[in-house]
Amino acid sequence: MNKFQELGLNELLLKAIQDLGFENPSEVQEKAIPLLLQQDTDIVALAQTGTGKTAAFGFPLIQKIDPENRSTQALILSPTRELCLQITNEIKQYSKYVKGLHTVAVYGGASITEQAKEVKRGAQIIVATPGRMQDMINRNLVNIKNIETCILDEADEMLNMGFYEDITSILSDTPDEKNTWLFSATMPQEVARIAKEFMKRPQEITVGHKNQGSVNVSHEYYLVGARDRYPVLKRLADMNPDIFSVVFCRTKRDTQAVAEKLIEDGYNAAALHGDLSQAQRDGVMKAFRGRQIQMLVATDVAARGIDVDDITHVINYQLPDEIETYNHRSGRTGRAGKTGTSIVIVTKSEFKKIQMIERIIKTKFVQKPIPTGMEICEVQLIHLANKVKGVEVDAEIDKYLPKIEELLGDLTKEELIKKMFSVEFNRFIEYYKKQNTIDSPKSREKGEATVNSDGSVRYFLNLGARDNFDWMSLKDFLRDTLDLGRDDLFKVDVKEGFSFFNTDASHSERIMEVLNNMHHEGRQVNVEISTSGGGSGRSSSRRDHNNRRGDRGFDRGERRSSTKERSSDKSERSLERKFGRRREDDRPVRNERRSVRGDRPRRTN
Structure with a gap:
């Protein structure tokens, strides 16, 4: 009945x-x-x-x-x-x-x-x-x-x-x-x-408790450095060969950038965000439902209404601004009685959000170690073996077997297995041999934000007057690139071959991630955290036309100790020397990185 x-x-x-x-x-x-x-x-x-x-x-x-x-x-x-x-x-x-x-x-x-x-x-x-x-x-x-x-x-x-x-x-x-x-x-x-x-x-x-997540969904997080977010995403995809997932980003810009990187690295991926036409969105969703796309990179708004029962993973590439939104994201998996996994890639500065989400959904997250290259290669090899074992054999192959046997007849069974699997497996093993182990950060990383007393972070950027920037045009460029508000970026100080600027600490991770993964007029952009505090001691006496509060005098005449000024000068001079040397080496370094990325094995379905 x-x-x-x-x-x-x-x-x-x-x-x-x-x-x-x-x-x-x-x-x-x-x-x-x-x-x-x-x-x-x-x-x-x-x-x-x-x-x-x-x-x-x-x-x-x-x-x-x-x-x-x-x-x-x-x-x-x-x-x-x-x-x-x-x-x-x-x-x-x-x-x-x-x-x-x-x-x-x-x-x-x-x-x-x-x-x-x-x-x-x-x-x-x-x-x-x-x-x-x-x-x-x-x-x-x-x-x-x-x-x-x-x-x-x-x-x-x-x-x-x-x-x-x-x-x-x-x-x-x-x-x-x-x-x-x-x-x-x-x-x-x-x-x-x-x-x-x-x-x-x-x-x-x-059903359950208010705001509680689905009981069919397990919640995991990977603690990463700000620059390792994308490499860890790739490792998670490789560690789950049959992944069928939605990858969530906060902004349309990040969604498009992550999807393009995944496609370039050989994954079956696509972006879904508000800048796509309705026809493009319909095409992406049709391909996703047909499993032609394994990794759908989406904004929260664009993903609302996705109703696909077999999604294996939801990956929070970035946590949402609204904590309650996490429940909707994780609800895309574990549907129709099936189990699913919700993964968060999180930095130390964001970890408090994990604890807040745990309180809301009344479920504990489990920290997972970042997969090593050899662990991934083992998973891929076993996956390939299972794929070979389960493949359906078409009778048409019989007429070609005599030629194949003639060609491979001198190989032993063991040699034949090794060679057959190496055709696909060699690309993974060669790629991960070149990759360093990615460890979860345990102490403050190099480049992790040093927060000043006013809650701001100062950055050193290898773009300056030589790149046709003054303080105003650089400020506009950074605000547009980083989707920052009018008052989110201040104390912009442009030199001949480099610049300094400040933002609130909350923007630090995004700034490091976006700027260190982009090029400007064919040159690799580099940004680093300055330990100098508010700004260079040498420039503190001149007017700062882009002060955070619009003041005409730098920090409105606030007094700085001579010790702090000397420390600032020393730190910023060190970064200046570093970036001055690096500038001449940008192009060959970038080409080397591109060649390594080109060795990334393309994924197979």
Whole structure:
């Protein structure tokens, strides 16, 4: 007996459920479906991403809809176009035996006129993104003043994306006597505020504890130096040959850069971010679902709505700015009852975030050692052996066997095995022989930020007046390159062949990572931490036109001890000498690095 029958669903829905192969309802479905069928009530349902929330509200909603009434009876709001289309498709599958019931998706990036026409033909259920829905309301293209049910799906995500005003405006255009069903993975203050303002004594359904992560997901972290983040990402990919993952970055720029590096190094990777056209995003997602892409590098916004059940790993290349967002990231794996792994690549300066996430999701992270080259080679060799053992043999090969046997007949079994595996394996072993062991940092690394008393860090950069920069143009260049705000970068001091600048310590890791992995007009950029503090003692007497607070005098006349000035001078002169020598050697060093990277073995599926 199908357990969905015990929840009170009608025969038409049970028939669709049988077609879909559903047998056992998830916990959120067991709790929500009977409640929503038996009562006209508002509810707040908290459950991790991937636990079947769409069916939890979709089945009772369909059963309550009057298909003979062609007016709009229900509105479902979701954060992204992808999720909007996904929900629409699932509602259509659930309701395929309900004659006369129509569901329409309303989202940006498509013709608003065509969507309005579909609604006008008769749409009992509208699934919409908040921005497009508000636009249609403003143009009088849709009427939701008489709906009976409003559903907010992934409510925390919508609010994280800045849709609070749109959501409150849309809800204000709906009748007071409607039922509001709010489904969310977490319960931040903004969601609680929506519930308090627009819901009447809502009943609460919680799967696990509030904000708790999925029990099917294990959480691991790798402690790395700031410059080792990308090499460690490659090692994790090589250590998991069958990886099928989403790699999360904070910004569109980082997402594109990481994806391009992975592709250049032979991985099946692609970027997914807001600068892609809708056609490009659709193409990437189609390739990812078809497993043509093994590593999808994405921003949080672009990844919302990804619904792929077999993702093996979520890799946090950078932790999100909002701690609650981690729950949504990790929820991309461990879906549909399967297990998954959420990995964080973290530096010492970020480690407090791990502890904060542990408190929120009520789960401990396990620190893992960074894989060595020999460990990776062993894994790859065993993977290749299993692949050979499991390959299906096409009968067409039989006609070529006499020639093959003639060519290889003088080899022993052991020699044949060694040579066959070496064809693929040699590339890995040769690559990792050239790579140094990457250890997790135990003490302060060279180049790790020395934080000044004002919370800032000073940097030494091998770009200067010789590269056509003055303090203003260099400041603009760095702000654009690093996505920094107007006041995030200050005390810019440009010399002939190098420069100094300061930022808050919170930007240190990103600055080291981005600048040390880029070129400017064909030359490798190098940046290092200066231990001198606020700025060079020799320049402290002149005006600093780009002071953090806009002051005309350097540090506004703050007195410095002569000892500190001499220490600053000595430290910065040391870096000047170092960068002055390095400048002439930049090009050959870069070419050598490129040749080493070119030896990286291309991955095989």
